[in-house]
Amino acid sequence: MVEGTGFAGISETPVVIYNAQRPGPATGLPTRTEQADLLFMLHASQDEFPRMILAPGTLEEAFHLGWHAFNVAERYQTPIMVLSDQFLADAFRSLEADALDFDAVEIDRGALLTDADLDTLTERYKRYQITESGVSPRALPGHPNAVWVTESNEHDEVPRIEEDAQNRIEQQSKRMRKAIAMTEDVPPPTWYGPEGAALTLVCWGSTYGPAREAVDRLNAQVAGAANLLHFSGLEPFPPTAETELRKAHKTVVVEGNYTGQLETLIRARIGFSVDGHIRRFDGRPFKPEFILARLQEQEA
């Protein structure tokens, strides 16, 4: 599986990979839920190539990040991961008919060459042309002016199989440059609840719902007690994350795994240490009661 992901990375093939996380390892708890594949999806496959990880928190967000993922995949010609979990994938909720804004949907094929573009091509088509953005115009096979071999080996612009050191530096740098612009397309973390609350719950993906309800209950008891910072974009790490996290007075990360993968990622990317965490890895989804009970225990 991960070798194919790497093939998409080096061959710059747009692909959207959907992972509804379940507890493992191996078969684990195959009908239950967890959020323990974040760092796996971040590193899956050998070597390095740009990727994006999107983790929708709600059904509405799943709808919008779904089509966004396909657009981003074609814009950057690289694997895009949508990270869901069993809880979100199997969740039922009634939505109003107009809750999903179909008019907002856009289809962006990125730098895709048309037959008309290829008709006027006078030089040999270079599938992996070195460009400033790192994105090379992509043809689809079938036009007489664009005949080439998609390569899993390192290759030059044409592409020929090429092991020359300078070429490797140029092609790897070209691919990795795509990550710079990708930061503009990763959704920033979003706030819920009153500004400047005493406690900030930090979460990602499907934990949004129960964390939001926990925040509501805390604020019903004491106004301004809590708010929520939710991450639905995790790679590239959103550029606004540090500013937002530093606005919080006390941060507690709520996530469904043993080691604290979002907590690890926050520390790795921006050197920010959270104040506490609530983790769950028993295969059951978070509930507001679970979060509130753990908060009480930690205060006691």
Next chain:
Amino acid sequence: MVTRDDYRIDEKPTWCPGCGDYGILNALTRALVEHAIAPHELMIVTGIGCGSKLPQYMRVNGMHTLHGRPWPAAQGAKLANHGMRVMIIHGDGDGYGEGLGHFVHAVRRNPGVTEIVQNNKIYGLTKGQFSPTSEKGWKTSTSPHGSAEDPAQPLALAITHGATFVARGYPGELKHLIWLIGEALEHPGYALVDILQPCVSFNKPRTYDYYAERVYRLEDETGYNPANRTAAWERAQEWGERIPIGIFYRAIPGPTFEMLDPVLKEGAPLVKRPLEKLNSAQVESLLAKLR
């Protein structure tokens, strides 16, 4: 008109002098020219191995994938653009080793894909380990006491799983091989051409001389009828003093996998259809199903 120059490219193969892959490349190019198939109309999907580098040595559309994994890419290519000719070309280690599961499932789907296997009965790129088609008892670097495994029977396997064109060629019989590849390309369904490929560097037992003394053409056998599936299955397992080449089995195939797909069987190939957002009527009909 398609000529051999259309397929020519200035690239020197990494193959050893005398490798059977040169003959296979030559026969393939000639067959493509004879059947008037232009490079842009063809997609050659390969795995990993010496022979899988073949599309780099001709001017053609190709996809050089992963070891044992050309089948998923080739089936995807055929579904995305069933108007394009798709071939799979790979070695026995790739196709019958790591790729054996893909092979069996692909065969029973009958995709409109032509498969060529450069079968040298050894892992040549990695310098001589026993492969799925190595014979029992062969001593190699990874079987110093002799391989303990019976060889895979890919031709019989293909016949068993419903393939309707199953053939074996030999680059020492070049004209015959060109004819075989051409027949496979004209077959309106999945077609397999397994090729006895001498590996002069790492398979010393199976040389050109060895094969030259043993191969015989099924077409020359009186009474052999390639429409007889049982006879084909038996003949596919003949190996030793006499080694058959030619068409083992040929039948009229049913509809291809892609033509059984309700979306694909009418209209242009997927890749030629515009990708547009749903209009309001389509959105409304989707939502109606949820109410």
